[in-house]
Amino acid sequence: MQTKAPMQRPKTSYKNFPMVPRVVYGRGSFGQLTDILLPKRRNAEAPFIFLVDDFFEGSALEQRIPWLFNDQIIFISADEEPKTQQVDALVKKIKNDFEEMPSGIVGIGGGTLLDLAKAVAIMMNNPGPSSNYQGWDLVKKPALYHVGIPTISGTGAEVSRTAVLLGPEKKLGINSDYTTYDQVVLDSDLLSTVPKEQWFYTGMDCFIHCVESLNGTYLNAFSQSYGEKALSLCKEVFLGDLPQKESEDKLMMASWHGGMSIAYSQVGIAHAMSYGLSYLLGTKHGIGNCLVFQHLDRYYPRGVELFNKMKEKHGIQLPKNVCADLTSSDLELMAQISLSMEPLWENALGRDWKKHIDMDGLLSIYQRI
Numbered sequence: 253m254q255t256k257a258p259m260q261r262p263k264t265s266y267k268n269f270p271m272v273p274r275v276v277y278g279r280g281s282f283g284q285l286t287d288i289l290l291p292k293r294r295n296a297e298a299p300f301i302f303l304v305d306d307f308f309e310g311s312a313l314e315q316r317i318p319w320l321f322n323d324q325i326i327f328i329s330a331d332e333e334p335k336t337q338q339v340d341a342l343v344k345k346i347k348n349d350f351e352e353m354p355s356g357i358v359g360i361g362g363g364t365l366l367d368l369a370k371a372v373a374i375m376m377n378n379p380g381p382s383s384n385y386q387g388w389d390l391v392k393k394p395a396l397y398h399v400g401i402p403t404i405s406g407t408g409a410e411v412s413r414t415a416v417l418l419g420p421e422k423k424l425g426i427n428s429d430y431t432t433y434d435q436v437v438l439d440s441d442l443l444s445t446v447p448k449e450q451w452f453y454t455g456m457d458c459f460i461h462c463v464e465s466l467n468g469t470y471l472n473a474f475s476q477s478y479g480e481k482a483l484s485l486c487k488e489v490f491l492g493d494l495p496q497k498e499s500e501d502k503l504m505m506a507s508w509h510g511g512m513s514i515a516y517s518q519v520g521i522a523h524a525m526s527y528g529l530s531y532l533l534g535t536k537h538g539i540g541n542c543l544v545f546q547h548l549d550r551y552y553p554r555g556v557e558l559f560n561k562m563k564e565k566h567g568i569q570l571p572k573n574v575c576a577d578l579t580s581s582d583l584e585l586m587a588q589i590s591l592s593m594e595p596l597w598e599n600a601l602g603r604d605w606k607k608h609i610d611m612d613g614l615l616s617i618y619q620r621i
Contacts, residue, residue, distance in 0.1 A: 269515055270432045272411055277438040279497075282401065286318040288435060289356070292397055296321045298355040301346055303369045305330050305361030305403065313403075313442070317360070324349065330364040333530050333537065336383040336419040339371040343380065346372070356397035356434075362454065363407030363416075363537060366400050370415035370431050373398035382426070383419040388595075391428035400433040403442040405503040406454035406538065408461060408511020410436050416537070422589060423527045438508070440500040452490075452568050453538030455503055456559065459486040460541050461510040463555035464520030468599035471517055479513035482506045490562040520600035521551055521609075524593040525617065528586030533574070542570055543621050551600065575621045587614040 276284060289300055299322045306327040308314050319325060326342070346354060353376065359369025373395040375382050385391050400410045409415075413432045414425035446454075462483040465475055485506035489499050526540035535543070542559075549556040563570070575583065591597070591614065597605040 267516070269413060270429050271512075272433050272436050274434065275436045275438060279439060279441045281437055282313075282316065282439040282442060285358075285399075285401075285437060288399070288437070289318065289358075293320075293355045295352075297350075297352045299323045299350060300356050300358055301326065301354050301372075302358045302360060303328055303342070303365055303372065305365050307445070308360070308403070313360075322350070328361075328365060328368065330362055332364075332534055333418045333423070334364050334368045334371070334416070336371075336381060336386070336417045339368060339375055339382040339417065340380050342368070342372050343375045343382075346376070354396065356399065358399045358401065360401045360403060362402065362404040363409040363457075366402060366407070366409035367415040367417065367425075369398055369400060370395070370409075370433065371417060371426055374415070374426060374428070374430055382417065383421070385426045385428070386417060386419050386422060386424040388427045389429070391426065391430045393430070395430045397434050399435040399437065401437045401439070401442070402504070402507070404446050404450065404454050405440075405443060405500070405507040406456070406458040406510075408458065408507050408514065410438070411508050411511035412515055418530060418534075422592065423531045424593075438504055440497070440504045443500040443504065444496075448566070449568065450538070452563075452566055453536070453542055455486065455490060455506075456542050456545070456562070457538045458482060458503070458507050458510040459490070459559065459562070460522050460545050460555070461514050461519060462486065463552050464522060464600065465510075465513045465517045467552060467555070468517055468520055469602050470599045475513045475515075475517035478509045478516070482509035482513060485509070487558070491558075491565060518595050518599035520596055521548055524590045524596040524600075525586075525614065527593060528589040528614075528618070529574075529621075531589045532578075532582060532586050535574070539570075543574060544617065546570065547617050547620050575618050578618075583615050583618050584611065586618055587611050590614055 302325045309327045357369050357373040359366045376396040377393045402410045414427045416425040462479045465479040485502045489503045522541045522545040525544040529535040529540040601608045
């Protein structure tokens with residue numbers, strides 16, 4: 253009797269990352285949220301918790317949120333980067349307010365709210381504090397059902413497996429297979445209220461994602477296909493003259509594709525260094541990336557050239573002398589935070605990245621910001 257030869261294990265182990273399993277796209281699709289959530293409601297005592305950017309408090313959008321029974325809407329300021337302490341406080345509040353576990357968490361807003369919602373959904377089912385999960389693949393139990401609804405485009409938080417948080421000792425994401433949203437609603441009608449400068453800074457987050465992914469050592473055909481599409485869309489949006497609605501549609505798709513690109517590769521130097529700015533100064537992620545990226549022509553010459561053209565076209569003036577009053581110990585702390593982001597540096601400069609950048613090199617860039 254002939255038997256099959258044992259299957260040989262592949263010599264290479266490939267990453268098996270999750271994707272968002274369900275996504276609805278289209279103008280007005282926010283109106284389908286009632287139908288989306290209804291099958292996920294376990295009972296009338298298991299609420300949905302809506303975490304919403306406080307920009308929308310008292311707005312028409314607030315009136316459209318389909319809260320039922322004892323659902324709760326919590327308005328949260330996006331003026332500061334999301335923090336681990338903030339996540340822990342929200343989880344404590346929700347558990348104290350309700351005897352039964354919620355049916356799910358819904359995040360409505362930009363990257364700050366989307367990352368907060370992902371982190372809260374994780375911590376509802378995992379013992380705290382949330383700072384224990386800052387890193388790669390540290391989460392042990394699946395998150396509570398969670399839905400992401402972006403109201404600004406660029407961060408890619410709606411599609412990524414990361415919830416970036418500012419912790420007591422570092423700024424680092426909860427990177428896990430359980431972080432990814434179960435459902436995303438992409439309604440570009442929600443983008444119409446974004447202020448111009450915020451539109452630019454957040455859009456540049458997407459553009460810089462693409463540049464760093466496409467020029468990184470982690471690049472592969474999968475991430476390249478998404479990165480090239482996102483980069484092309486960014487060029488149309490920020491260097492073209494598109495009607496507003498078409499621009500909104502395309503930037504929303506650029507954000508999605510840019511997030512997918514870095515999910516299968518990694519970001520690079522601008523993101524690593526912006527983490528230092530955020531940790532010490534509380535600099536928002538999008539503008540932090542811009543502040544750093546303008547000085548990285550040595551590493552991303554074509555990307556910086558395009559960035560400068562986009563900045564000039566839209567009349568954007570970046571803040572100056574941001575680091576002028578920092579002490580030497582402040583600057584060194586920022587550099588240490590940045591250098592701790594080893595996967596980002598390895599993607600940017602290769603496995604021997606420490607030979608190509610050091611403390612003095614980082615300090616010289618921070619001093620120019």
